[in-house]
Amino acid sequence: xxxxxxxxxxxxxxxxxxxxxxxxxxxxxxxxxxxxxxxxxxxxxxxxxxxxxxxxxxxxxxxxxxxxxxxxxxxxxxxxxxxxxxxxxxxxxxxxxxxxxxxxxxxxxxxxxxxxxxxxxxxxxxxxxxxxxxxxxxxxxxxxxxxxxxxxxxxxxxxxxxxxxxxxxxxxxxxxxxxxxxxxxxxxxxxxxxxxxxxxxxxxxxxxxxxxxxxxxxxxxxxxxxxxxxxxxxxxxxxxxxxxxxxxxxxxxxxxxxxxxxxxxxxxxxxxxxxxxxxxxxxxxxxxxxxxxxxxxxxxxxxxxxxxxxxxxxxxxxxxxxxxxxxxxxxxxxxxxxxxxxxxxxxxxxxxxxxxxxxxxxxxxxxxxxxxxxxxxxxxxxxxxxxxxxxxxxxxxxxxxxxxxxxxxxxxxxxxxxxxxxxxxxxxxxxxxxxxxxxxxxxxxxxxxxxxxxxxxxxxxxxxxxxxxxxxxxxxxxxx
Amino acid sequence: xxxxxxxxxxxxxxxxxxxxxxxxxxxxxxxxxxxxxxxxxxxxxxxxxxxxxxxxxxxxxxxxxxxxxxxxxxxxxxxxxxxxxxxxxxxxxxxxxxxxxxxxxxxxxxxxxxxxxxxxxxxxxxxxxxxxxxxxxxxxxxxxxxxxxxxxxxxxxxxxxxxxxxxxxxxxxxxxxxxxxxxxxxxxxxxxxxxxxxxxxxxxxxxxxxxxxxxxxxxxxxxxxxxxxxxxxxxxxxxxxxxxxxxxxxxxxxxxxxxxxxxxxxxxxxxxxxxxxxxxxxxxxxxxxxxxxxxxxxxxxxxxxxxxxxxxxxxxxxxxxxxxxxxxxxxxxxxxxxxxxxxxxxxxxxxxxxxxxxxxxxxxxxxxxxxxxxxxxxxxxxxxxxxxxxxxxxxxxxxxxxxxxxxxxxxxxxxxxxxxxxxxxxxxxxxxxxxxxxxxxxxxxxxxxxxxxxxxxxxxxxxxxxxxxxxxxxxxxxxx
Numbered sequence: 009x010x011x012x013x014x015x016x017x018x019x020x021x022x023x024x025x026x027x028x029x030x031x032x033x034x035x036x037x038x039x040x041x042x043x044x045x046x047x048x049x050x051x052x053x054x055x056x057x058x059x060x061x062x063x064x065x066x067x068x069x070x071x072x073x074x075x076x077x078x079x080x081x082x083x084x085x086x087x088x089x090x091x092x093x094x095x096x097x098x099x100x101x102x103x104x105x106x107x108x109x110x111x112x113x114x115x116x117x118x119x120x121x122x123x124x125x126x127x128x129x130x131x132x133x134x135x136x137x138x139x140x141x142x143x144x145x146x147x148x149x150x151x152x153x154x155x156x157x158x159x160x161x162x163x164x165x166x167x168x169x170x171x172x173x174x175x176x177x178x179x180x181x182x183x184x185x186x187x188x189x190x191x192x193x194x195x196x197x198x199x200x201x202x203x204x205x206x207x208x209x210x211x212x213x214x215x216x217x218x219x220x221x222x223x224x225x226x227x228x229x230x231x232x233x234x235x236x237x238x239x240x241x242x243x244x245x246x247x248x249x250x251x252x253x254x255x256x257x258x259x260x261x262x263x264x265x266x267x268x269x270x271x272x273x274x275x276x277x278x279x280x281x282x283x284x285x286x287x288x289x290x291x292x293x294x295x296x297x298x299x300x301x302x303x304x305x306x307x308x309x310x311x312x313x314x315x316x317x318x319x320x321x322x323x324x325x326x327x328x329x330x331x332x333x334x335x336x337x338x339x340x341x342x343x344x345x346x347x348x349x350x351x352x353x354x355x356x357x358x359x360x361x362x363x364x365x366x367x368x369x370x371x372x373x374x375x376x377x378x379x380x381x382x383x384x385x386x387x388x389x390x391x392x393x394x395x396x397x398x399x400x401x402x403x404x405x406x407x408x409x410x411x412x413x414x415x416x417x418x419x420x421x422x423x424x425x426x427x428x429x430x431x432x433x434x435x436x437x438x439x440x441x442x443x444x445x446x447x448x449x450x451x452x453x454x455x456x457x458x459x460x461x462x463x464x465x466x467x468x469x470x471x472x473x474x475x476x477x478x479x480x481x482x483x484x485x486x487x488x
Numbered sequence: 489x490x491x492x493x494x495x496x497x498x499x500x501x502x503x504x505x506x507x508x509x510x511x512x513x514x515x516x517x518x519x520x521x522x523x524x525x526x527x528x529x530x531x532x533x534x535x536x537x538x539x540x541x542x543x544x545x546x547x548x549x550x551x552x553x554x555x556x557x558x559x560x561x562x563x564x565x566x567x568x569x570x571x572x573x574x575x576x577x578x579x580x581x582x583x584x585x586x587x588x589x590x591x592x593x594x595x596x597x598x599x600x601x602x603x604x605x606x607x608x609x610x611x612x613x614x615x616x617x618x619x620x621x622x623x624x625x626x627x628x629x630x631x632x633x634x635x636x637x638x639x640x641x642x643x644x645x646x647x648x649x650x651x652x653x654x655x656x657x658x659x660x661x662x663x664x665x666x667x668x669x670x671x672x673x674x675x676x677x678x679x680x681x682x683x684x685x686x687x688x689x690x691x692x693x694x695x696x697x698x699x700x701x702x703x704x705x706x707x708x709x710x711x712x713x714x715x716x717x718x719x720x721x722x723x724x725x726x727x728x729x730x731x732x733x734x735x736x737x738x739x740x741x742x743x744x745x746x747x748x749x750x751x752x753x754x755x756x757x758x759x760x761x762x763x764x765x766x767x768x769x770x771x772x773x774x775x776x777x778x779x780x781x782x783x784x785x786x787x788x789x790x791x792x793x794x795x796x797x798x799x800x801x802x803x804x805x806x807x808x809x810x811x812x813x814x815x816x817x818x819x820x821x822x823x824x825x826x827x828x829x830x831x832x833x834x835x836x837x838x839x840x841x842x843x844x845x846x847x848x849x850x851x852x853x854x855x856x857x858x859x860x861x862x863x864x865x866x867x868x869x870x871x872x873x874x875x876x877x878x879x880x881x882x883x884x885x886x887x888x889x890x891x892x893x894x895x896x897x898x899x900x901x902x903x904x905x906x907x908x909x910x911x912x913x914x915x916x917x918x919x920x921x922x923x924x925x926x927x928x929x930x931x932x933x934x935x936x937x938x939x940x941x942x943x944x945x946x947x948x949x950x951x952x953x954x955x956x957x958x959x960x961x962x963x964x965x966x967x968x
Contacts, residue, residue, distance in 0.1 A: 047706050179665075
């Protein structure tokens with residue numbers, strides 16, 4: 009390549025040598041200082057122009073947003089804020105950015121609201137905030153793959169399009185190849201799906217878990233990391249219709265090993281970004297501190313972003329049984345003073361996010377793993393405990409995020425599994441292949457699901473899930 | 489963990505020490521030798537039973553397919569075929585496998601056809617062949633992420649659900665949240681998509697390229713790696729309705745840099761599996777040699793699997809313009825003797841796979857990069873050359889696989905892009921955000937798409953794409 013990236017030139021010691029850099033103008037101050045960014049880092053390279061010896065017409069085109077090619081000599085910088093800078097010899101304009109047009113976009117150099125940035129999601133990655141978020145998202149994603157690769161896991165690419173709707177994790181989108189304005193019909197007037205692309209009704213997956221289980225029972229340790237879908241009309245800052253999920257599944261792991269895995273995994277990926285995203289984290293931390301200044305004292309964060317991440321990797325997650333949690337909640341101040349919207353009265357109640365937040369943010373003040381939930385509020389595939397009323401489920405709750413992980417030891421006993429499916433009217437024919445895994449060398453196994461965007465939210469300190477994925481899909485929104 | 493994986497114990501030097509291993513019985517010979525596999529490697533650990541001092545009822549349950557826990561002492565093996573073995577102290581059955589039931593499945597110890605294995609895709613990963621394929625698939629996948637991470641790329645998670653159908657890479661599946669047996673209708677009787685989940689008609693993506701371009705023009709170097717969909721009725725061994733695609737996109741790269749990237753990338757991931765999947769490759773290579781023995785001499789492979797992979801990483805891909813390729817094909821023996829189904833007559837013809845195969849397998853005998861195709865057989869976003877009739881497109885053709893990469897330098901000039909869209913009746917409103925990227929600091933940029941399954945086919949030597957993805961989706965098939 010005949011040019012160098014900004015991240016590399018900022019780290020270079022080749023003073024007095026000539027380089028070419030390519031990027032977009034972030035600002036051009038005093039007709040002299042170009043801040044050039046190419047996305048490789050949040051930092052800009054300062055390019056110093058000798059404007060008296062440069063063509064005015066050319067300099068007039070060095071506007072915020074323009075793509076330019078700068079050739080010059082690397083020098084130690086006299087100014088504050090950077091170690092090195094480029095003394096410009098020549099500038100070439102690759103793509104102009106008309107200031108009048110730029111003014112109408114989020115590329116214009118002023119503060120824009122996150123809502124405004126969302127409307128121009130195709131441009132927001134060029135801002136400091138979204139550049140930082142998306143670089144961190146990518147680094148987190150890589151850390152996920154690296155963790156599992158280092159620990160003997162194989163990635164299982166489970167299908168997006170599924171003919172089964174038995175998993176029951178949520179409402180599904182339908183996938184079809186039919187012409188919906190003129191679909192083939194059966195005699196009773198209903199749609200004849202035997203003529204659809206797959207010869208039956210198909211949906212987008214809500215979880216790759218059941219397929220991942222079949223792979224764990226052959227390869228031992230597997231994980232999925234792919235898109236997942238929910239056709240739920242949830243217009244909240246915590247839900248997306250399309251999101252990325254990580255689902256490890258391990259043969260011979262019981263629930264304790266599963267909790268160990270989840271905790272170790274989360275700490276690894278958080279440590280990875282602390283080690284590999286220092287500049288972006290510094291920027292996002294400062295951003296949060298600025299945001300906090302606008303809030304009343306009581307609502308401000310008690311820890312800075314990196315301090316919060318360090319806290320997670322340096323402290324054990326608190327493991328608490330559902331039964332213990334209910335006792336704590338029942339005796340809590342907000343319960344006694346009837347401040348909870350849903351008062352905790354008796355064992356068996358499903359926990360709401362207000363309860364989870366109380367446990368994590370007020371009572372324990374650290375990540376919490378709740379386990380051994382009542383069977384009747386959890387999915388059919390979770391392993392029934394000897395007490396006959398709880399299952400080996402676990403949820404990991406994070407401050408500010410709520411549930412970040414949901415997992416369980418799976419019911420490996422064919423007879424118990426069949427009973428539970430019968431009780432929930434799940435037809436055995438639908439899951440014959442899943443039941444097969446319990447017939448041929450079934451074994452203890454466990455896994456969990458982690459919503460990747462919630463991890464990105466936590467690591468970046470952002471609060472709206474629509475801001476941590478490039479093009480968010482939610483009710484009424486499938487732009488770009 | 490209180491047990492050790494098979495891959496680790498096979499590498500262990502802790503002779504005379506006690507270990508516990510957990511896995512599935514592959515075979516139990518002479519009431520004495522258990523071959524135990526846990527998926528961590530294709531190799532089994534041999535567990536030697538002192539059957540005279542073991543409970544007969546227990547040993548009767550050590551059947552092929554059963555999940556067992558073996559505790560014993562690691563010893564150097566006297567037998568051929570393994571360095572170490574476990575002298576068994578105790579066996580615990582986790583999950584039985586009734587031999588009568590197993591007999592009806594592909595787990596039974598005899599040769600099964602690939603077709604039969606496909607019907608039991610939930611069990612096939614427990615066979616040597618599919619264990620090897622899926623471990624290699626996972627390693628290739630990791631190599632993809634590692635290559636891009638090491639080279640300053642960021643992963644962009646582009647959406648699966650799209651409201652645009654302008655990319656034109658193929659037929660799309662529709663995604664809907666409507667009740668299709670009772671959809672809301674407009675006055676003219678057509679379906680009222682304003683009442684659908686996203687407020688409009690939506691489809692599954694055929695490519696993340698356009699979105700990836702928007703990200704490359706902010707972050708510089710990005711890639712996507714995710715599922716992609718085609719609603720095409722292609723019942724071939726080379727097509728899937730759902731497959732995984734890798735799409736890098738780089739700002740400031742021209743077509744030459746793009747070709748360099750593609751070649752370097754492919755060589756890296758192939759080298760990665762040569763270095764990291766030796767046992768699986770050895771097995772798959774032997775499998776191919778056995779398969780070849782059934783074929784007539786002329787149809788046999790000229791190179792063994794690993795030799796073929798070494799050849800790719802040690803030789804330059806041959807770069808040939810479309811115009812040169814046409815000249816070669818026009819003068820070729822099969823063209824003159826009218827052996828091609830589609831005879832090459834004049835410049836402008838679209839190349840069929842018979843032509844691609846001739847160039848790669850007969851003429852050049854190495855991977856080939858074809859570039860500068862006629863504009864009218866390529867997509868609208870490819871950069872028009874100065875000749876006004878060719879575009880800066882490139883395809884990489886591989887022996888036995890055909891097209892493995894399709895890419896181009898993108899049309900960065902707003903006026904030229906608009907003209908091409910108009911000529912193809914692509915409405916500007918549909919792609920306003922894509923056009924925006926050409927308004928604000930547009931620049932030279934390039935990218936390509938690589939069908940991941942074709943890469944897995946090449947690396948494993950398999951020939952049917954349905955055998956290199958866990959649960960293949962194709963017309964009439966969305967099982968599991």
